Amino acid sequence: MQEIKDRKWWKEGIVYQIYPRSFQDTTGSGVGDLRGIIQRLDYIKSLGVDIIWLNPVYCSPNDDNGYDIADYRGIMPEFGTMEDFDELLAGMKERGLKLVMDLVVNHSSDEHRWFQESRKSRTNPYRDYYHWWPAEKGTPPKRWSYFDVESNAWKYDEQTDSYYLHCFSVKQPDLKWENPAVRKEIHDIMKFWFEKGVDGFRMDVISFISKEIDYPELPAKYNGDFVAYYSNGPELHTYLNEMNTEVLSKYDVMTVGEAPGIGLDKALDFVDADRAELNMFFHFDLMALDRAENEVFLMRQDQWKLTEFKKIHTSWDQVFAEKGWGSMFLNNHDFPRSVSRWGNDTRAHWYNSTTMLQTFLLTMRGTPYFYYGEEIGMTNIKFEQIKDYQDINTLNRYNIIQNEGGDLDAFVENEKSASRDNARTPMQWNEDIHAGFSEGTPWLKVNENYKEGINVLAQENDKTSVLNFFKAMVQVRKDHLGLVYGSYRLLLEDHEEVYAYTRTLGDERFLILLSFSTKKVEIHLDEIDFETAKLLISNDSELLVNTKRTFELTPYQASVYKLS
Numbered sequence: 001m002q003e004i005k006d007r008k009w010w011k012e013g014i015v016y017q018i019y020p021r022s023f024q025d026t027t028g029s030g031v032g033d034l035r036g037i038i039q040r041l042d043y044i045k046s047l048g049v050d051i052i053w054l055n056p057v058y059c060s061p062n063d064d065n066g067y068d069i070a071d072y073r074g075i076m077p078e079f080g081t082m083e084d085f086d087e088l089l090a091g092m093k094e095r096g097l098k099l100v101m102d103l104v105v106n107h108s109s110d111e112h113r114w115f116q117e118s119r120k121s122r123t124n125p126y127r128d129y130y131h132w133w134p135a136e137k138g139t140p141p142k143r144w145s146y147f148d149v150e151s152n153a154w155k156y157d158e159q160t161d162s163y164y165l166h167c168f169s170v171k172q173p174d175l176k177w178e179n180p181a182v183r184k185e186i187h188d189i190m191k192f193w194f195e196k197g198v199d200g201f202r203m204d205v206i207s208f209i210s211k212e213i214d215y216p217e218l219p220a221k222y223n224g225d226f227v228a229y230y231s232n233g234p235e236l237h238t239y240l241n242e243m244n245t246e247v248l249s250k251y252d253v254m255t256v257g258e259a260p261g262i263g264l265d266k267a268l269d270f271v272d273a274d275r276a277e278l279n280m281f282f283h284f285d286l287m288a289l290d291r292a293e294n295e296v297f298l299m300r301q302d303q304w305k306l307t308e309f310k311k312i313h314t315s316w317d318q319v320f321a322e323k324g325w326g327s328m329f330l331n332n333h334d335f336p337r338s339v340s341r342w343g344n345d346t347r348a349h350w351y352n353s354t355t356m357l358q359t360f361l362l363t364m365r366g367t368p369y370f371y372y373g374e375e376i377g378m379t380n381i382k383f384e385q386i387k388d389y390q391d392i393n394t395l396n397r398y399n400i401i402q403n404e405g406g407d408l409d410a411f412v413e414n415e416k417s418a419s420r421d422n423a424r425t426p427m428q429w430n431e432d433i434h435a436g437f438s439e440g441t442p443w444l445k446v447n448e449n450y451k452e453g454i455n456v457l458a459q460e461n462d463k464t465s466v467l468n469f470f471k472a473m474v475q476v477r478k479d480h481l482g483l484v485y486g487s488y489r490l491l492l493e494d495h496e497e498v499y500a501y502t503r504t505l506g507d508e509r510f511l512i513l514l515s516f517s518t519k520k521v522e523i524h525l526d527e528i529d530f531e532t533a534k535l536l537i538s539n540d541s542e543l544l545v546n547t548k549r550t551f552e553l554t555p556y557q558a559s560v561y562k563l564s
């Protein structure tokens, strides 16, 4: 076999993301906890995944479910204690699982000691840990905020007659990376967790950390698209490179940045290994595909096209063909469930489309990220009423529309396919009360379809389940390094219903056929020699019909062939 350069555990690993609040409650509080994850480690191991990414578990007043951190070295009491955390980490190590934590350092909570100090006086030693604008200079130049009812990122603070910057909620003040003392604090926090044995970080909105600190008026070209401005700060790469030199280079760890606003043209600046910054990052091109322009939480009116879906993945594959490495995901805690979005969650197509999407992630180049429940095909909950939502983003946008006198019914309708809460409903373990997630009242309603086979226990006991397909498909990737490192070539580029590609490593060659259609589809693959093709896996017992290189795929069929 061809020699592979730059083999890395984080390239070969499969990530399983856990939203701790929704995974397993052991106390009856209605909120998931660390002991719940400990209890489920054998299950996670049984999936065949290698790396767990934990959403934030640090002390937080939970204005944004843990993305507002009040103590970077403490565990949120709702989730447990540091002893629980240590036990969790030890349990993972025992099972050969790696742990990636969330690092949320574009902002802290306003309840963090640094901010409490910072707001006390203009001369406080922590004053320069945050971005302040003295009121005597007038109203600060416009900056946009995601979770603010006026979309205003400047909040007036009476105590010192100044405004502070918060690109997210008013309780999430932005940290001032331009201050070397802040960067040093962050490096120390990272070391604290690495010394405990943590294996890496997923870095929240890392593309936003560098700001223009004379806060000029927003250049006109960014009006309406402030993300591009926020992600283009002057010292961003200086800070990432410094973080790498000071901390990351000293440990065998992985990093994946969350990078809104970063497109293909800037991709390698983050992950070209020669630049010593990050290993991977999440781009948002796919997440924007079915959304209104510059409005990532509004569904666009027309349907997304498979040709566009393919184009996004093909160009991101190309950009990392020689250098860098990609990260593949179809959903996470900020976006709706993959099967409801990219597949089809009706009874007739749920099984095939869920497993087809799993096959896609596990046959592309780039590290695959699965989100808890994706392995059993959990779907969007589609709440009918605003009162069922908990997410600050949905609630804030509801308030904005209410204040503007806008169409609230249309908004609630939109949220059925757009809200982050669709992906945050409790894990569906079995058919007990609340799907076995909690004996108390869950913090967010459980999707009732746990009673219809979408739960772990039922699927473990069913050989033909989504869960068992997932495990088998994971094994196929593990058995074939060509599916990890092999080059990718798109076939049938303009086909509207089938995504077909090959992966090649040395003389190992694979063909992947994925139907995105609710109907049978016929395709012609003249260039593939099927004489020696061996089927490795398919989600449909009705196999591909092959008549002189004309093939028929059943709805949402996925098949992986080894060609040589």
Ligand code: NOJ
Pocket (backbone or CB within 6 Å): 064, 067, 104, 168, 204, 205, 258, 333, 334
């Ligand atoms: C991105 C996180 O994924 C999201 O959940 C959070 O609300 C924002 N960053 C702010 O931290």
